[in-house]
Each structure stands twice: as structure tokens, then as C-alpha cells.
Amino acid sequence: MSNYKKLEKKFDRIGKLNHLLSIVGWDEQVNMPQDSGESRAEAMAEGYLMIQELQLEPELQDWAKEAGEEAAQGKLLPKEAANLKQIQKKLKEATAVPSELNHALTLAVMKCQHAWRDLRKNNDWNHFLPLFEPVVSLTKEAACARGNAFGLSPYNALLDQYQSGLDSNFIDRVFDGIKTWHPALLDKARARNSTILQPSGSFSISSQKNIGLEVMNALGFDFKRGRLDVSHHPFCGGVSSDVRMTTRYSEDDFTQSLMGIIHETGHGLYELGLPKEYEFQPAGHAAGMMLHESQSLLYEMQLGRSLPFLKFLSPIVRKHFGNDPSLETTNLQKIYQRVEPGLIRVDADEVSYPAHVILRYEIEKQLIEGSISTSDIPALWDEKMMCYLGLDTKGNYKDGCLQDIHWPGGSFGYFPCYTLGAMLAAQWFQALKRDHENLDTAMESGDFTAISSWLKTHIWSKGSFYHPLDLIKDGTGEALTDRHYKLHLERRYLS
């Protein structure tokens, strides 16, 4: 057996263990009874430890080196060579951060994240700070170690965990660009808000679910390889052969949950479209979280909030909830295109959203680079919220710097993926329109096959066989850019 094949076999085992853990992880969020968590956590931790141990088996380093030779001698197929690159990255990741440091970070995160739920409720920054401080300092240490292994700056090393190909110089340039046109666009868009008829009444959960299923079906979600369930925090989990999407319903308002389903459907379709023959191998995975968010945001923002889509959606909603004027296309459009800056990121409209992300990016980067400390966060948060969105957050930690799970959860470097994903979604959609003339007509009639088949060809089926930035260039004809994002926002909110 070639050294590459030996590696592939080991990663096949790792992939299968990950399969089991993903299903069990979904179950934990969706089904697990309240007192079963302790045993479950222990069982899952053991599973992850086994994966870690498999990656650290000493012969893997030798095989990887030898397999590199095999690749250089042209003995590997192109897909195998691409998979080897991903495997080599995984092996480097497994050894980059000393395991004691990793362990200490995990413990600090668990403690901080656990306390955060109540501390946020109680608006208690002072008790949060001492728990958060070790999370940040250990993350910085781990980022340095990871950076050393990969030849990256500490913050770039964190970005690279979620999306390879990103660096903070590029993000600085893009976000500084956005900041030049964002305030004026936001003001103009707000000035155009018109009166909305708020759909009122009680919207039965079973009808909401049926609408969601009908829309998912139309978008091409394959229910023979996936499901829609309910969880407290909506997510898209499971594995590419069995995608587990979740949502959360409120009887007072169907609009948020429905758009949430469309968002998660974007993630789900990406997973379902990944290359089956590499499902247990690293190259069979999605090409990064910016790419993943670009798919969910393409479905939510480019498609889901567009007029043609809402023309398709309105009759479905009225079929279930009656012919109320609030459910007419034009009113749905007002609802889904309303611009009203608020304190909470996850509730933000499409135009306000980048301000939330840029703020978090700027703070976390400085934090990791060491130019600010954790105690500086609230003042910086207030200053930036006032500057970017004109909102006063002083003393309101709950709806300010305590609102997200990311930082207490040790996820630094993820936030940029949201706005870069939104940018990229506009870029993909522009290319899609370039290749398909009558997209709007098709969407109005509920035919989304051209969209999903284009995305499958250019993104989903490519797994991680290509560099993400090449994937973008190959599919859209240009490098990652904010041009189409700006044009999209102007077209939707100003014209």
C-alpha cells in the first residue's frame, strides 16, 4: 500500500468517528433529555480524544513525508494530491499547539461559556471579565503556537482555522473600503423605510413547518438525505450524507424562522452537494466557513429577500395563513428589506449587519495582537456602536459585548466570515446571473434548479480540492471583491 493510501485509510477512520460524533452532537441539541448531558459530554470527549490520538500516531508523520514524495513524483491523482494537502494541514494542526495548552484552553472556555449564559442575562460584565481573561490569554498563546507552525501572524492563524486563504491585511482593506460608503448607504436606506403591515395573529407551528418544508423542497433540499427539526439555537449539523437542519418557531411571528430556514438550507445544500466519494476524507469537506456562509447568505440575502423569490413565497404563505394584506408580496418585501439598526447582531438587517461584524473584527484583532486588553472592550464597543450605527450601548453589556457566544466560546477569527461571506454571496450571484439570463422569472415560478446546479458545479462538488481563492476566481471570473456586494445593496436599498 502506498504511503498516501495508508494515510487515507487512517483518515477514513477519523472521518467515520467524526460521522458518529456529528450525529450524536446533533442529537444533543435536538433530542437529549436534560439530565443526560454529563455522560454524553464524557462520551463525546472520549471520541474527540481518540481522533486527536489517531492524528498524533507517530507513523503518520513519516507517511505524510513519504506521500509528499509520491505526490512530487506524480504518483498521485490530482484529487489524491489535493486530499494529501488537506491531510498534511490536519497533521500540522494536531501538533501545532501543545496538548497541555489546548487542554487548559478547553477548560477555560468551558468555564467561561457555562457562566456566560447567566452573566449575560444579569448584564454582569464584572464577573465575566475574570473568566474571560484566561480565555483570551490562552487563545493568544495558542494563536502564537499555531502561527509559528504555519508561518502566520497570531490573528491570521486564528482566521486560518475557519477559512484558509484569508489574512487580516486583506480584511482591513475590504472593511475600510466598506466603511467609506456604509454610513451614507445606511442613512439613505433608512430614509426609504415605509410603513409595514405587521402580520398578526397566531401562526401555527405545524403550518410554519409545512411552509418551511415546501420552500426547502423547492430549493432542492433532498429529504432522502436530510431532515428539518427544532433546536434552541438553529444550526445545520449532521454529515454530508445525512444533513440535519434545525430551526426554532415562534407562534407570534413566522417571518424570522422562515428566513432562518432558508439560510440554513444554503448550508445544507452545500453539504449535500459535496463529493460523495471523498465523504470521509478531509478534501471532501466544505472549503471553509467564509465559503459556507457565502452559500447560506446567497440563499437568504441574494435569493430569499429578493422580489422574485417573495413573489413565489407569498402565495405559499397565504395558502397556510389566509389572504391577509400583510402577506402580500409587496408587504413581505417591506418586512424582509426593512433597514433599522439595532443592538443585536443576529437580529440585524442586511444593511446594518456589516457594521456589527466590522466592530467585532476590529476589537478581536487588537485583542489578539495585544494592543488592547479585555477590560478595554466595553468602552471600545460603545464608541464603535455609536460611530457605525449611532446607537448608545453604555452600561448595556447584555445587548453589547456580552451578546455573542463566540468570544466566551473561544472563537476568535470567525466573525469576518459573515461579512466576507455576504460579499462573496453577491459575487457568486452576479456570476450566476451572468450565466443565466432568466433567473428572476425562474425564481418567481419556483424553479431554482439553475441556481443549485450552477452552485453544485462551481462550489459544492469541488469540496476542498482547490484553494478557496482559486475556486472563487474560477467560478466568478474575478478575485474576491466587495464590488458586487456594494452594487447589490445599492440596487436593493437605494433604487
Place this chain on the structure above:
Amino acid sequence: MSNYKKLEKKFDRIGKLNHLLSIVGWDEQVNMPQDSGESRAEAMAEGYLMIQELQLEPELQDWAKEAGEEAAQGKLLPKEAANLKQIQKKLKEATAVPSELNHALTLAVMKCQHAWRDLRKNNDWNHFLPLFEPVVSLTKEAACARGNAFGLSPYNALLDQYQSGLDSNFIDRVFDGIKTWHPALLDKARARNSTILQPSGSFSISSQKNIGLEVMNALGFDFKRGRLDVSHHPFCGGVSSDVRMTTRYSEDDFTQSLMGIIHETGHGLYELGLPKEYEFQPAGHAAGMMLHESQSLLYEMQLGRSLPFLKFLSPIVRKHFGNDPSLETTNLQKIYQRVEPGLIRVDADEVSYPAHVILRYEIEKQLIEGSISTSDIPALWDEKMMCYLGLDTKGNYKDGCLQDIHWPGGSFGYFPCYTLGAMLAAQWFQALKRDHENLDTAMESGDFTAISSWLKTHIWSKGSFYHPLDLIKDGTGEALTDRHYKLHLERRYLS
């Protein structure tokens, strides 16, 4: 670290892997979309292979030997010594059957079981036979190997897989005893059948579920550590910290599903009552399948079909389905105590049931011992069905020897656990009544705490710390006997 502790650590890992596999296995039956099975099967097979490999690590044999010394020197706590015995048994099992033989058997079973579903539907014994033949011959080979390792006859080696402490001489004696009084009891019980008012109408599944949940709650099922869901074949799965019971509803008839829920609740309570501190260790598991069935049958037969319980149940049913005379206690009693021999084991009444089991036991024992061959089965089946239940099954393989999944699934030696479990259930219940005078009154009022607390003390909390036959003797004051079973049937069906 002592050698015992090293073993414990290894089996902790195995227990946690089994935890993941149990949850994923439940998910497969309850949630998995139809086209996700192939990847799922591969992932689960890898998990089981990893367990097998862990058990075969060569140092475990040394540790087990050394730990045996530690036990002999009194260095282990009694529970640790008991756990060591279970571990030693697992290690012997892992090596008893050569892995090529195991693999060949697994393949033969997969092929036969897969084909069986359609062949049964088509009443096609002739095409079943050549697929079944290798299952039997490979099972015989494996039984010999297992028997050699454990010093048991081949059939006893199969029994021992499901319940240690059983042997076929004992079962012969017990079953021959039952056969002396069974035909007369069956005839007399049938003669006493009176006209039943069949509950009719459409019984909503949500009401059926609510009744089931109310009954489970009353019986003491802890929904903070378990759930009730729907699957095609009802079962009790999951793990002891998170018990996953399933049922199957029919809108035409609520009575079967409801009694099925009570049966599975018996299994579920046993699991929930196992010793928490050994949950990942072999000694923390139930003491065998006869013991397990004794709990489900105690709840279903001793308790669930009794008059006091039906007095408690009837108002709950009427609350949901209205005050129909068919739902009165006396009519429910007629339904649940009706005796009418039929062809299908799983639909059999309490009195007919042992005949189905004895028939299967006698055939499978002869098959494994080599005194008959697979082609003799249909004729033997017909003969015994006529003799024990007076029913003609000639040419009806579908409702005859093709009806159960056990044999095509390679499960030989399991069937006796059903009737021995029913016997043992009567014995436990007799002891329970001995220790609690007013059990009937308590049951009528829906108070089952005395029952569950007695069972928890004498059975559930004991895990596998004791020899199963000792457990029975300690709890009931006598060795496993059919005496109380016979008395119970006579009391219920003749008096």
C-alpha cells in the same frame, strides 16, 4: 496504576464508544432519512471494529492475568472484582471466535437478513433455504469455538451470549414441565373467553402518545433521562443515562401500542436503575437478557394486564377517548386477558406464548446440535404447532418458520429468554407481594413506587455485580422456578 485500573480505563473508552454507537443506532431506527443508510452503516461498522481492536490489544491479556492476581490478593474492592470478572469474559469473547469466521458469519447474516424481508412477504421458503444454510453452519462453527473457549456445549455457548447462568439441561427440564400442564390450561382458559366489546373508531395518535406518557410517568420513568419516540419496530435503546424507548401507533387500535409501551417501560426502568458509577464498565450493564425480559414482562404481564392496573388505566383512557363501555375496566380486562392461539408469536396472548417459544427452542437446539438440518424445519414447525396449539401451518412459511427476524439475523439461543423471563417475572412479583401487603390497592390508585423501589433495590442497582442466579435467589428467596408462573396463569385464567 494497578493492572485492574489499566483495564478499567480501557473499558471506559470502550463503554464510551458504545455510548456513541447506541445513540447513533437509535437514530438510525428513529430519524435517519432513507438514503443515508450506506454511509451510516460504514461509520457504525468502523466504530464496532475499533471496539473489537481495543479488546484485542495484546497487553490487555497480560493486564487481565495480573489483575486476577490482584483480586486473589484481596487488593480489589468487591465491585471491582465483579467488574474484573465481566471484563475477563469480554476478553475471552473477543478472542474465542476467529475473526475470519466472525466476518464470514456477519456477511452471511447480512445477506440472509436482507433477503428475508421480501422472501417472508412472498412466502418463499425455497429461496430462503440456501441463504439460511450458511448462517446455520457458520453459527454452529462459531458456537463450537465459543464453547471450546468457555468449556460449554455449542448450544450452551449460544445461550451464554444472551444470559449467563443458563444451560439447556435446565431449560429442557423446565420446558418439559410446562408442557405437562400447558395444553389443559390453554383449553380451559379458551373455554372461559367471553364476548369482548371491541373499542372502535379512530384513536388519535397524539392522544395515544399522551396516554403512554402518563402511564410511563406513573410507572416512574424519568423523562429527564429518557424519551419515547416512534420506530417501525418498537425497542428500548440508548444508554442507561439516556434511555430511548420507541413504539408504533395504529389509529385503529390503541390497545396493542399501549401494552407495548408498558413492556418497553420495564426494559427502560431497568436501564435507568443501573449503577451510575459503573455506567461505562461491563459490570454496570444489565445482568442478561432473561433478566431484562423478566422486567419488561413483569410490567406488561404481572402488572399491566392485572385488574388493579386496569382499574387505574381505564379512567385515563376514557379521559382521552370518551366514556365508551368498551373502555370500562372489565372490558379492558377481557381484551388484555383474552386467550386465542394464533400463528404469530409477537401477537400471542400470555397463555399461548410459551408454546411459541418452546417450539423454537426445541428446533434451534436440534439444529445447532446437528440432529436435524435446515430443510427439516418446516415439517417440524408444522408438527409442533399442531401439537402445542392445534394450528395448521402447512405451506404457510410466512406466518410459520419465516416469521421471526432472530434466525435469519443469526440470533440462536435468544428465544428461551422470553419464557424464562416470563417465569422469572412471576417469581419476582410473588416476592414483591410477599414484601408489600397492599400492592393491589396502591396499583389501583396509580402508585407504583413500592414496585419500582423494590426492583431497583433487588435487581436494577445490582448491575452485573452478582451471578444472575444468585441475584434471583437473593431477591426472591428461591432458585429460578416455574412454580409462580404456573400459579399466576392459573390464578388469572382459571379462577
